[in-house]
Amino acid sequence: MSEPRELPFYLTNTLTRRKEEFVPAEPPHVGLYVCGPTVYSDVHLGNVRTFTTFDLLYRWLTHIGYKVRYVRNITDVGHLVDDVDEGEDKIAKRARLEKLEPMEVVQKYTNGFHDVMRLFNILPPNIEPTATGHLIEQMAMVQRIIDSGFGYVVNGSVYFDVPGFAKDHAYGELSGRRIDELLANTRDTEGMEEKRSPLDFALWKRAEPIHLMKWPSPWGEGFPGWHLECSVMSTKYLGRTFDIHGGGMDLKFPHHECEIAQSIAADGHAPVRYWMHGNMLTVNGRKMAKSEGNGFTPEELITGNHKLLDTGYGPMTVRFFMLQCHYASTLDFSNEALQASERGLERLMAAMDKLEDLKAGARDDVDIAALEQRCYDAMNDDLNSPVMIAEVFEGVRIINSVNDGKLVLSTAGIDQLRRLMRAMVHDVLGLKAERDTSDSDKVMDGLVQEFIRMRAEAKARRDFAVGDAIRDRLAGLGILLKDTKEGTTWERA
RNA sequence: GGUCACGUGGCCGAGUGGCUAGGCAGAGGUCUGCAAAACCUCGUACAGCGGUUCGACUCCGCUCGUGACCUCCA
Numbered sequence: 398m399s400e401p402r403e404l405p406f407y408l409t410n411t412l413t414r415r416k417e418e419f420v421p422a423e424p425p426h427v428g429l430y431v432c433g434p435t436v437y438s439d440v441h442l443g444n445v446r447t448f449t450t451f452d453l454l455y456r457w458l459t460h461i462g463y464k465v466r467y468v469r470n471i472t473d474v475g476h477l478v479d480d481v482d483e484g485e486d487k488i489a490k491r492a493r494l495e496k497l498e499p500m501e502v503v504q505k506y507t508n509g510f511h512d513v514m515r516l517f518n519i520l521p522p523n524i525e526p527t528a529t530g531h532l533i534e535q536m537a538m539v540q541r542i543i544d545s546g547f548g549y550v551v552n553g554s555v556y557f558d559v560p561g562f563a564k565d566h567a568y569g570e571l572s573g574r575r576i577d578e579l580l581a582n583t584r585d586t587e588g589m590e591e592k593r594s595p596l597d598f599a600l601w602k603r604a605e606p607i608h609l610m611k612w613p614s615p616w617g618e619g620f621p622g623w624h625l626e627c628s629v630m631s632t633k634y635l636g637r638t639f640d641i642h643g644g645g646m647d648l649k650f651p652h653h654e655c656e657i658a659q660s661i662a663a664d665g666h667a668p669v670r671y672w673m674h675g676n677m678l679t680v681n682g683r684k685m686a687k688s689e690g691n692g693f694t695p696e697e698l699i700t701g702n703h704k705l706l707d708t709g710y711g712p713m714t715v716r717f718f719m720l721q722c723h724y725a726s727t728l729d730f731s732n733e734a735l736q737a738s739e740r741g742l743e744r745l746m747a748a749m750d751k752l753e754d755l756k757a758g759a760r761d762d763v764d765i766a767a768l769e770q771r772c773y774d775a776m777n778d779d780l781n782s783p784v785m786i787a788e789v790f791e792g793v794r795i796i797n798s799v800n801d802g803k804l805v806l807s808t809a810g811i812d813q814l815r816r817l818m819r820a821m822v823h824d825v826l827g828l829k830a831e832r833d834t835s836d837s838d839k840v841m842d843g844l845v846q847e848f849i850r851m852r853a854e855a856k857a858r859r860d861f862a863v864g865d866a867i868r869d870r871l872a873g874l875g876i877l878l879k880d881t882k883e884g885t886t887w888e889r890a
Numbered sequence: 891g892g893u894c895a896c897g898u899g900g901c902c903g904a905g906u907g908g909c910u911a912g913g914c915a916g917a918g919g920u921c922u923g924c925a926a927a928a929c930c931u932c933g934u935a936c937a938g939c940g941g942u943u944c945g946a947c948u949c950c951g952c953u954c955g956u957g958a959c960c961u962c963c964a
Contacts (some may be wrong), residue, residue, distance in 0.1 A: 432964075440964085447964035487962075572959075578892055582960060623962080645964030675897095675964070678897095682956065686963055722903060722915070727896080727957075734902040737914030744913085747927080775904095783904050785910035799926050801921090804929095861923060867923080878926050886927085 428635030441692030760846030
């Protein structure tokens with residue numbers, strides 16, 4: 398059998414809507430850019446899903462041997478509070494409400510975002526650029542677009558000429574939109590009088606005196622347009638044509654469509670080779686979104702302190718829950734599903750523990766290489782984590798059976814299973830035990846082991862009353878004892 | 891209104907033109923002093939109506955239902 402990492406990796410390119418073999422422009426290097434959060438409020442669980450999806454991609458690419466440069470931005474300026482171009486900057490508005498400096502708001506929610514990423518075991522990117530840190534580059538790109546004839550200046554603002562661009566270039570290719578249909582469905586928004594066409598979008602916006610975040614530019618005081626930062630920062634760090642650009646489905650239009658247009662206008666060619674979009678997390682069938690008011694923060698999730706939550710859920714339970722669904726499908730949140738994932742994860746983690754001290758036999762009853770191959774096949778098929786997890790549970794069954802003496806694996810077989818399970822569960826899925834093994838846990842384990850010995854002695858003299866009393870009282874403290882052939886183990890309730 | 895998805899057993903969710911997804915829950919069994927865990931077995935699902943086909947849950951059409959995007963949104 399060939400080495401798994403030499404097998405082709407197929408990815409659905411949302412630009413072509415087809416599964417394509419992924420081949421980086423300059424192997425073994427891969428450039429990956431993902432649209433990060435806007436740091437003016439807490440991230441909610443839907444955001445976490447997207448970042449988990451791309452964490453899985455990053456982990457998989459790394460696992461199969463690619464050297465990935467992963468760039469994920471922080472949007473700390475530029476998005477408006479509503480669909481009115483004259484509206485306040487979201488961050489500026491939030492700052493006034495909270496009487497904070499804009500950059501203080503940015504820092505607060507950036508810190509919070511990082512805490513959440515750590516909580517869900519989402520690996521940090523290699524570069525995490527901020528929009529405010531790349532104003533010079535953004536102005537330079539605006540100028541290149543003006544020079545190319547697709548940007549025009551009105552009253553200190555610069556707009557992108559979409560109909561002009563669309564005459565000779567594909568606009569709407571990514572999102573499957575046609576320019577005439579877009580024009581027919583345009584909403585009548587304010588601030589339109591400056592634009593030549595309602596489809597045009599801002600590259601640079603003039604700042605009103607009320608604005609707190611603004612910078613001098615060749616066109617006057619202002620701030621960069623909504624879509625510019627990603628174009629600038631992705632190409633700055635990954636090159637003017639890079640491998641993978643990811644983000645949530647809801648960014649496809651107009652955000653990513655505009656990015657494509659900007660890059661073509663400024664640099665003469667499309668910026669991205671493979672586009673990848675993660676689907677939405679829904680609640681009762683509806684997209685979780687700030688505007689829907691159906692979102693909850695990771696903190697509410699863990700404490701269970703929210704009307705939609707029956708109880709609190711651990712971050713690893715949630716991560717596992719998300720990975721049991723393919724990234725391109727919508728995933729509906731429900732308490733029932735979360736509880737099912739919680740139980741499943743417990744069983745998986747219990748098996749991972751047992752795996753550490755399986756006893757080897759003289760033969761191999763199971764073909765671990767075949768299991769491994771199925772895991773790699775699943776992941777190489779458009780990151781099919783649900784199928785890979787199904788195979789991992791086949792591994793769980795094998796572990797338990799070997800542990801029960803119902804199946805036999807050789808030393809080599811056990812080693813192979815160990816490597817496979819650790820790679821899939823820890824490295825690729827990024828799952829770990831909900832509770833860390835800390836020093837205090839070691840003390841706890843020592844104490845419980847003492848009680849287990851006392852109970853074993855009681856049982857040896859068939860004093861089941863004392864034995865059961867020990868077990869029941871420990872159970873009352875949340876310590877569950879389990880008798881096995883090899884002896885008694887314990888876990889927390 | 892336009893565009894695009896989706897509708898799978900009690901729940902969540904894969905997948906496929908003919909052959910077991912998997913998890914959780916449920917039933918029976920093995921093991922056990924009891925319990926828990928573990929293991930084995932089980933339900934014979936694919937919105938509805940037509941069509942293509944030797945054969946469709948899987949392909950095509952229509953109907954119904956749900957959702958996403960079209961505006962900031964992961």
